[in-house]
Amino acid sequence: xxxxxxxxxxxxxxxxxxxxxxxxVIRASALIDAECRREIGLKTYTERVPLTTGYGHLTYxxxxxxxxxxxxxxxxxxxxxTFGVPELAEIPxxxxxxxRETGSFSCVGSAFGIPYTELEVEYVSGYDPIPDNVKVVCGxxxxxxxxxxxxNVKLKKDxxxxxxxxxxxxxTAEMCDLLAPYKVISFR
Numbered sequence: 460x461x462x463x464x465x466x467x468x469x470x471x472x473x474x475x476x477x478x479x480x481x482x483x484v485i486r487a488s489a490l491i492d493a494e495c496r497r498e499i500g501l502k503t504y505t506e507r508v509p510l511t512t513g514y515g516h517l518t519y520x521x522x523x524x525x526x527x528x529x530x531x532x533x534x535x536x537x538x539x540x541t542f543g544v545p546e547l548a549e550i551p552x553x554x555x556x557x558x559r560e561t562g563s564f565s566c567v568g569s570a571f572g573i574p575y576t577e578l579e580v581e582y583v584s585g586y587d588p589i590p591d592n593v594k595v596v597c598g599x600x601x602x603x604x605x606x607x608x609x610x611n612v613k614l615k616k617d618x619x620x621x622x623x624x625x626x627x628x629x630x631t632a633e634m635c636d637l638l639a640p641y642k643v644i645s646f647r
Contacts, residue, residue, distance in 0.1 A: 471598035487600035
């Protein structure tokens with residue numbers, strides 16, 4: 460569970476507002492994670508990446524650390540698949556050349572010159588410390604939840620209990636713009 464605001468960084472809350480209950484902070488942080496389709500803080504991911512001519516792309520960026528890499532060779536040592544599809548095998552971390560900001564990487568072939576068709580990469584991705592834009596959005600969401608009324612309501616009829624909303628999220632366009640750099644854009 461993410462918590463993007465703590466007692467140490469209440470500067471991102473509206474003036475005069477104390478840090479609300481941990482449940483409210485967790486709820487606001489969960490809305491941010493849902494919008495970005497990821498946790499903003501450091502987290503370990505494991506992905507299977509198909510390789511095209513030795514190049515691939517990891518989904519979550521920025522990459523902080525590559526933990527482990529396993530690869531599936533295109534074919535066996537004899538040049539055919541007589542004994543079935545090769546298994547995933549540990550390969551050295553030095554065989555990957557990773558651009559840590561974009562997540563793209565290249566991989567050299569095995570020691571025998573056989574190219575890999577698929578890699579399983581375990582890596583750590585995220586931001587430490589949490590960026591200020593994320594903390595600002597968390598403070599804005601907490602303020603909106605503490606207000607007690609929903610600014611997203613377009614029409615409310617008490618007779619038949621009908622409520623119409625402007626949109627389907629508590630996040631405003633301004634909040635989404637602040638979170639745009641942290642949103643996951645998949646290349647697969």
